[in-house]
Amino acid sequence: MNHYDLIVVGSGPAGRRAAIQAAKLEKSVLVIEKGRRVGGVSVHTGTIPSKTLRETALNLTGWRERGFYGQSYRVKQHIDAADLHQRLLITLDHEVQVLEHQFARNRVQQLHGAARFVDPHTLEVTREDGELQRVSGTSILLAVGTKPYRPSHIPFDGEAIIDSDELLDIDTVPRSLVVIGAGVIGIEYASIFSALDTQVSVVEPRSTMLDFIDREIVEDFTYQLRDRNMKLIFGQTAEKIEREAGGKCRVELNNGRVLHSEMVLFAAGRVGAVGELNLEACGLEADSRGRLKVNPETFQTSVPHIYAAGDIVGFPSLASTSMEQGRIAARHAVGAPASEPPQYFPYGIYAVPEISTCGLTEEEVIARKIPYETGVAHFRETSRGHIMGLETGLLKMIFSRKTRRLLGVHIIGEGATELVHIGQAVLNLKGTVDYFVENTFNYPTLAEAYKIAGLDAWNRMDQGPREAPVATAQSLDSALQAMKKAASS
Template sequence: MFRHDLLVIGSGPAGQRAAIQAAKLGKSAAIIEGRGIVGGVTVHTGTIPSKTLREAVLYLTGWTQRGLYGQSYRLKQHLTMDDLMQRLEITIRNEVGVIEHQLTRNGVHLIKGWGSFLDPHRVQVATPEGQALEYIGEKILIATGTSPLRPSSVPFDDATVIDSDGILKLKKIPRSMTVIGAGVIGIEYASIFSAMDVEVTVVDGRTQMLEFLDREIVDELAHELRSRGVTLRLGEKVASIENNGSRATILLESGKRFNTELVMYAAGRIGSVKGLNLENAGLKADDRGRIKVNGNYTTDMPHIYAAGDVIGFPSLASTSMEQGRVAACHAFGKAAPSVPEYFPFGIYSIPEISMVGATEQDLTGMNVPYEVGTALFRETARGQILRLEDGMLKLLFGLEDRRLLGVHIIGEGATELVHIGQAVMALGGTLDYLVNTVFNYPTLAETYKIAALDAWNRMPD
């Protein structure tokens, strides 16, 4: 039997940061990882793979250069999945190496095997060699992440009908693809495959995609996708999917029927708690596998914590890292601020989208008076150099105190540019700061000043 101050189940972003934080506080920390290799969903099937595939597609299709050389420009005329997988394998291998080095350097012990609770303090690990080892944790963190939802009504075969993890196992790039689910994962993959000239259809029962985003930004994205031939069937529910082996037939409740070479079901994820035997620890998860926690990420058992996607919203790698760190600090009596109020969302679609703060619909719903300032990327010198035809920055300012309340970006480098607005918001910055500050020229960051001036011109005296 082995004993540790902190026992972490799962080696994704939350688990990594929690274990390293505990080690830096002088505690013995260990991570239990069933895959046998660190990184969790983020590295192996989620964030890193999808973003790496996106970059590979942008490069190999010549997408970012078409504004200069025309829509017919291609770096490689006939893309294959092998072309994409080569870059992915290199990226994952290097990222795993970085994580392993960080854990080793901080003295975090890696336990390979699947963990399950025996009681609130004891965890049994089934090792790849067939052993059953017992570990005791003074404190325990559950950071097992999520997995794709696979309803029994969907005829998955991991070839013609797949979930989002199945993208990485494709043998060839399909000629047509239907994505069921217009959430972040669905829209990211729909836009990535459409950039490879795949005929893409998106189906979702909701009338709006990406409902948490500002409506104007979503409208821009929808316009861009439709201009590339993507069919958006929103407000439509799937009645049935018939898997015919080499293709699938989709029947919608409205009576519409169409064929597709590949179906990707991306309508939800579920917490990876199966096999944990949470009941032995005095815990339970809801019907979506999520574990309830308080503001310090403590579960109903005071010494057991949970962090990352397994606790639900916002289910971002970035916030999961902070949740794990905060949980470890609380576990060992180290004061730590909670996860910041203003954290950014990044959607790695083509085009890229990012936001922080309130949307127009949020402010309207709260009866907060505001003014809007916008700037188009093509209006900047940097935008002309890059030949950007699309892209915009939208800022929301409070009318009463002139504070920056929301930042919304679509286009090149959106997930990088958003951090300027995030910093201004976190420090209580106002319209006047952005109007009076100086940005490098030529840069896309100049759009902050342009948008601020646009709002300033609209402000009442």
């Protein structure tokens, strides 16, 4: 039986980052992956596929150009499932090849098969050929990720009534779709298929959605979805789902309303993939959703040498944060110093339109009784927005009136998940509104919205004897043009 300094179960974002970090510290590392190829949920059914599907839909439909050429503009008139799969397969192959190369370059050993605990330090792996192999580790990191929640009363058939993993294997693009669940996964897929001109209805038992996002952003998002005829049905649950004789799906809600569609996507949560791990043998117990409780600073479980990271530990369940969790866990597991990650991290929702946020929401600021001011910039106020034909999109920042520090940045619209990193840096460096007012941004760019939003807040804050800066996007344009003219002369 081979022994390793660190055994990592799962090769998703948390697992691969942990394995490579430990290997760079010259430790012996083994990655056990149940799937036939490395990458985990993130590469094969989650993050990468859903974002690839989104980009494919936006490109083939000509979505980004409709501000100039009208709603009837299409790059490809008839888009089928094969069009969506083609780009997906190319992307996934590239991701797997990169990861395989990283493992080989850092001498990370791999073992394909399903792992289960025999005792706290020993795992038994059922390999693809059916053979059993036992391995032991000084430390073990569980990074097995999650799988879709599939309640027994939903008649999943893999064709018309499906979960989010099965969605990637559909044979046709449905003309109508009912999405059960308005969480991040449900709303991402709902908005993507809406961009593909599918008639989409979303059913959510709560009266709101995306409660961790700033309400002003959610309200703008909701308006945009309804403006393109998406049906958002809040406060209702799907009591019964069935296939009708003609092949269509019938969804009966608890208020008696009946929805008909070609396809139903059930996306109401995910559960930790811990069922085969035999956690009892190592002294661990998962909660009702298959999640493990860990020390948030070290990611140790209640068994000190066993760590857990990634989606299996719960919120925020992001690929980006999972990578950092895996890195920190690996360093602690092999006895290397590990610093805590910065306080603020960005959260991205790859819907159509994108949403990204970092820091406190306005609701959180109010709850903490912090005197504050907000600044808002609409993308249509920027020259770059005009060039791109953007009619929607906004950036919102929240500042403390007392310290002038940035407290939160919230963006909806094209490039939101890229733009947010400017605000993230200022947040973690404890920057103030003056940074945005006094700094220079490339022109024309959407990042100029930071300047406009900063000025919007600055104009309503106490300034003291300071001279007021330029106050509008138009005057910014004038100032820049005057500078160019002076430079040319």
